[in-house]
Amino acid sequence: MGRNPQDNRLSMKAYEWIRDEILANRLHEGEPLSENRLAQELAISRTPIREALRNLEQDGFVKSVPGKGAFVAEVSREDVVEIYELRLLLEPLAARTAVGRVPEEAIDALEADWRDLRDRAARGEAVEYEEVHLLDRRSHGLLNEHSSNRKLRQILSLLHSQIERFQFLSARSLADVRDTAAQHLEICAVLRRRDPEALARLLEEHIRRSEDYILSRYLRR
Structure with missing residues (x-):
């Protein structure tokens, strides 16, 4: 069963917003990325937020720590x-x-x-x-x-x-x-x-x- 186009759109919206906040240094290196807080900020559910964070991790913007959550990745x-x-x-x-x-x-x-x-x-x-x-x-x-x-x-x-x-x-x-x-x-x-x-x-x-x-x-x- 294919993904809901609405979910894809919301996930992309979340991805772009979080990425832009990181690029502009409004989200700082090492800062925790709470799914609940981001969902409230963007007025969407946690599901597209979770998908966006996974994609951001693949692209090097986010780092997931088991048992602790997602954080803005540091630049080395x-x-x-x-x-x-x-x-x-x-x-x-x-x-x-x-x-x-x-x-x-x-x-x-x-x-x-x-x-x-x-x-x-x-x-x-x-x-x-x-x-x-x-x-x-x-x-x-x-x-x-x-x-x-x-x-x-x-x-x-x-x-x-x-x-x-x-x-x-x-x-x-x-x-x-x-x-x-x-x-x-x-x-x-x-x-x-x-x-x-x-x-x-x-x-x-x-x-x-x-x-x-x-x-x-x-x-x-």
Whole structure:
């Protein structure tokens, strides 16, 4: 007998809400995740909450402890290193297959948004980190979603849901925002030239810098 579509919808709603709370660091590492409290918060039964927690555990956001319940999973140095090793292998490959498939108007829009962000940061205006994060996710998503390899797209989608957590957990200054914008503007320029090897090299450099940033700023312990 198949699952009730309503149960699937509620489970996905719970999954996305809990994941977003973890990504935004409103649910902290090691914090207990009470099924009763979450069910009350979302005004749904415990069944979809339980399913959502199982799926979140599979994706690395939650850890279950026998006899104690579910907790927000802690991020380790090993987690970061392993995920970034995969990024270095997979994202340049995705970029090579996507470079001729990304629409010119999508590149124009992305470039304009990064320029606007860079200029506002340079003027000393307040820039919400969530805005930087969403634009960063959109940039990488643009390359991944235009890859001709469907399985590769699926794998990268899962990886980036975990990478987002590391990004939210690290605070950035205006200088970091300008540096991030400069890197992405360079990626846009190479993408516009439709040069797959140059784009792959640039992405590798960008990913390595991102990993170094997280390891030095967040995982110094």
